[in-house]
Amino acid sequence: MHDLVIRKGLVVDGTGAAPRRADVAIDADTITEVGDDVGSAHRVIDADGTIVTPGWVDIHTHYDGQVTWDPELAPSSHHGVTTAIMGNCGVGFAPVRAGDEGFLIELMEGVEDIPGTALHEGIDWRWESFGEYLDALETMPRTIDVGAQLAHAAVRAYVLGSRAHDYDITADEIAQMTAIARQALADGAFGFSTSRTFLHTSKHGLVPGTNSTPDEVVAIAEAVRDSKHGLFQYVSDDIGQGGDEPWLDSLTAMACPTTYTLAQTAADPLAYRRALDAAVQANAGGANIVPQVAVRPTGMLYGLQSSFHPFLAHPSFRAVRDLPLAERAALLRDPSFRRTMLDEQPLTRDRFVNYLATAWNQMYRLGDVPDYEPVPEASAFATAERERRHPGEVVMDWLAERDGEAFLFSPLGNYFGNDHEAIREMLEHPATIPGASDGGAHCGLICDASFPTYLLTHWARDRTRGPKIPLERVVRLQTAATAEVYGLTDRGRLEPGLLADVNIIDFDGLTLHAPRMAHDLPAGGRRLLQDVDGYVHTIKAGEVTFTDGKPTGARPGVVLRSGR
Ligand SMILES: [Zn+2]
Numbered sequence: 269m270h271d272l273v274i275r276k277g278l279v280v281d282g283t284g285a286a287p288r289r290a291d292v293a294i295d296a297d298t299i300t301e302v303g304d305d306v307g308s309a310h311r312v313i314d315a316d317g318t319i320v321t322p323g324w325v326d327i328h329t330h331y332d333g334q335v336t337w338d339p340e341l342a343p344s345s346h347h348g349v350t351t352a353i354m355g356n357c358g359v360g361f362a363p364v365r366a367g368d369e370g371f372l373i374e375l376m377e378g379v380e381d382i383p384g385t386a387l388h389e390g391i392d393w394r395w396e397s398f399g400e401y402l403d404a405l406e407t408m409p410r411t412i413d414v415g416a417q418l419a420h421a422a423v424r425a426y427v428l429g430s431r432a433h434d435y436d437i438t439a440d441e442i443a444q445m446t447a448i449a450r451q452a453l454a455d456g457a458f459g460f461s462t463s464r465t466f467l468h469t470s471k472h473g474l475v476p477g478t479n480s481t482p483d484e485v486v487a488i489a490e491a492v493r494d495s496k497h498g499l500f501q502y503v504s505d506d507i508g509q510g511g512d513e514p515w516l517d518s519l520t521a522m523a524c525p526t527t528y529t530l531a532q533t534a535a536d537p538l539a540y541r542r543a544l545d546a547a548v549q550a551n552a553g554g555a556n557i558v559p560q561v562a563v564r565p566t567g568m569l570y571g572l573q574s575s576f577h578p579f580l581a582h583p584s585f586r587a588v589r590d591l592p593l594a595e596r597a598a599l600l601r602d603p604s605f606r607r608t609m610l611d612e613q614p615l616t617r618d619r620f621v622n623y624l625a626t627a628w629n630q631m632y633r634l635g636d637v638p639d640y641e642p643v644p645e646a647s648a649f650a651t652a653e654r655e656r657r658h659p660g661e662v663v664m665d666w667l668a669e670r671d672g673e674a675f676l677f678s679p680l681g682n683y684f685g686n687d688h689e690a691i692r693e694m695l696e697h698p699a700t701i702p703g704a705s706d707g708g709a710h711c712g713l714i715c716d717a718s719f720p721t722y723l724l725t726h727w728a729r730d731r732t733r734g735p736k737i738p739l740e741r742v743v744r745l746q747t748a749a750t751a752e753v754y755g756l757t758d759r760g761r762l763e764p765g766l767l768a769d770v771n772i773i774d775f776d777g778l779t780l781h782a783p784r785m786a787h788d789l790p791a792g793g794r795r796l797l798q799d800v801d802g803y804v805h806t807i808k809a810g811e812v813t814f815t816d817g818k819p820t821g822a823r824p825g826v827v828l829r830s831g832r
Contacts, residue, residue: 270309271295271810277315277772282322282747282761284740292320294768297809297824302762315772318804319739322747322762323350323412323769324720327754328529328560329707330380331414332360333373337390337790339410339823343717343797344707346817350769350808351413351828352707353754357503358463358475360419361391362401363426363448369393371432371472375421378470379463380709381575386793398448399455402827409823411813415754415830417501418452420462420477420488432476442484449491456829458754459499459525460492464513466505482515486522489515493524497755497831499558500526520555527753529704530559530694531566537684540694547699558753560703561694563723564640565679568713569796570631572596572672573785575712578625578663581614597672600664610660627678628652628659633666634677636782640726641733642677644686675783687733695727696737701749711795715783718798720746725778739775755830770807778802 272294279290279302293301293309301307329352331341344352354360359379361372369391377384395401398418405414425432427444449460462485463475492498500519519526532540547557570577572593579585588599599605614625628649632642644650648666652659666676682691694700707717723746728739751760759767781799789795799817806814809824 270300270307272311272313272807273306273309274313274315274320274770274772277318277320279762280319280321280740280743281763282744284744284748286740287319292762292770294770294807294810297768299762299766299768300764302764313772313805317774319773319775320762321743321771321773322760323771323806323808324348324746325351325750325754325756325760326705326707326720326746327353327701327750328356328703328705329354329717330356330359330376330382330709331707332416332419333376333382333387333391334708335405335410335414336392336408339408339825340819341410341412341414341708343715344705345412345806345819346803346814347718347721347800348771348773348803348806349412349707349720350806350813350825351415351751351756351759353415353417353458354708355417355419355458356461356501356706357468358420358461358477360416360422360461362395362398362416362418362422364393364396364422365426365429366393366396368425368429371425372422374472375470375475378472379468379475380706381712381714382709383711383789383791383793385791386789388791390790397455398452398457402456402829405827410825411819411823412808412825413828414825415456415458415828417459417461417499418449418457420460420480421475423448424476428476433473435479435481437484442487445484446487446491449488450494453491453495453498453831456832457498458828458830459501460488461501464502464504468503482518485515486518489519489524490522493522495831498525499754500524501528502526503529520550520557523554523556525556525558527558527560527701527703530561530700531681531704532684532690532694533681534684537690540690544694544697544699551699557699559694559700561691561700562682562704562716563695563702563719563727564688564691564716565683566681566704566716567677567679567683569634569675569715569783570667570678571675571785572667573794574675574796576624577667577676578631578660579609581616581621581625582609582612583615584608584612586615593672597668600668600672606661606664609664610658624678628663630678630680631663632677632679633669634675634782638677638780638782640677640679640722641688641731643733648676673784688731689734692734692737695745696741701753702745703750711789711793713796715796715798718780718800721778721780721800724773724775725780729775729778756828768807768810770805771803772805772807774802774804
């Protein structure tokens with residue numbers, strides 16, 4: 269007699285094997301049988317008509333603060349994620365010295381757009397070292413498993429104090445950082461992360477570590493390699509080139525497991541191919557380089573509720589920006605207000621902001637059923653041409669929809685060809701894994717924690733503008749593939765002996781809704797959420813954690829310690 273049997277679902281087991289009808293038997297937290305007739309159970313879930321997959325493993329999230337106060341970790345947990353790795357892109361909250369907490373919060377607020385007020389109110393700082401941070405996380409029961417990487421900015425702030433942004437540092441200071449990395453990895457860190465991009469800034473400037481010299485980076489990478497379980501993770505401006513960081517050859521030569529965000533960029537739209545080739549070549553020579561790719565264009569959601577839209581810096585709009593949402597939406601529909609706005613110059617000289625605000629050919633109506641692969645004819649620019657109007661008018665129409673709650677989609681990366689073919693090429697490449705969902709971050713402009721759901725709805729089911737990817741392949745990418753890269757060999761496949769993390773999904777009914785703004789972070793902080801229908805049950809370590817999208821309250825999740 270098993271504890272639980274999932275009966276007669278279409279099993280997509282995470283290995284990439286073709287889907288097959290089978291039962292899955294679970295005892296305690298472990299899968300014990302997968303087959304035709306696994307016998308009786310205390311509880312039976314009839315999975316006829318659904319697909320049964322492993323729980324999603326999302327290795328690129330930013331829940332480092334939220335994880336200290338929130339056991340549930342929405343939005344990711346609502347999208348079938350049962351394991352999340354955080355501490356990406358060089359920002360995190362350990363180690364920390366008493367008095368430096370505000371600095372780390374400001375970094376996280378600036379880089380990842382997580383409200384600082386929410387972090388201030390939410391985090392109860394009960395740690396100094398990275399190991400103590402994990403200990404503190406362990407005191408809270410939680411819905412999903414979490415693992416953390418050590419963030420470069422936190423290490424620099426800890427060792428260098430007010431000189432965290434300095435690069436003229438001593439060999440002793442580098443030795444201190446390396447020692448912290450070795451200890452963190454011994455305590456269970458999943459790796460070390462750093463930022464190399466000018467796009468990631470806070471009011472203090474670039475993220476500490478952005479310009480670190482090879483001697484510092486390589487010394488820390490040696491600690492990662494020596495741990496035999498961690499990864500070196502980075503985000504770079506050279507994302508289109510595969511990275512030409514001055515230390516990358518050293519990491520390759522020492523075979524330090526390395527993962528970075530790869531995207532197609534407008535500056536060099538075919539560079540991603542060279543990056544993929546470079547990874548293949550390096551890996552053939554013994555390196556371990558894993559490009560992480562997004563499953564849809566990386567872009568922003570413009571709206572009256574989000575952090576940006578094209579009229580934010582217009583004097584007339586600034587004058588009314590504190591009005592209730594519906595009133596602002598009504599004004600955008602008012603002919604005389606519109607005319608004034610179109611005649612005005614924005615009050616900013618920031619060239620990047622002005623470029624974004626007038627890139628009408630990169631703005632699309634997202635819609636109630638979001639379309640992330642819009643045809644070029646649907647852009648604000650093309651729509652305006654057709655209707656002989658100013659593109660700004662079209663955008664004002666779109667912003668005013670649903671009384672101001674609607675969002676526009678502006679794809680920035682991965683959309684140079686106006687379709688998803690570059691993304692497909694990257695996703696189908698054997699060296700890559702899906703990443704960059706940034707779960708828990710970019711609360712005011714981006715909502716990509718739904719990436720795992722989108723892999724199924726778009727890539728395996730709905731895509732019309734090009735080839736799809738077979739269901740068993742996308743399931744493998746979000747389960748066994750991501751789990752393996754991070755050394756999580758106890759999960760990611762539906763096989764006897766592995767952890768019973770399972771999604772039971774109404775594949776035909778799986779529906780991703782339009783993003784919406786919620787104000788439910790501590791201190792009333794806002795964040796974008798994206799609702800989904802179709803996750804019939806999510807099971808974590810043998811316990812049902814969600815049914816029909818509603819949390820059951822079960823808390824089987826743990827803090828993972830890599831290498832243990
Ligand atoms: Zn990130």
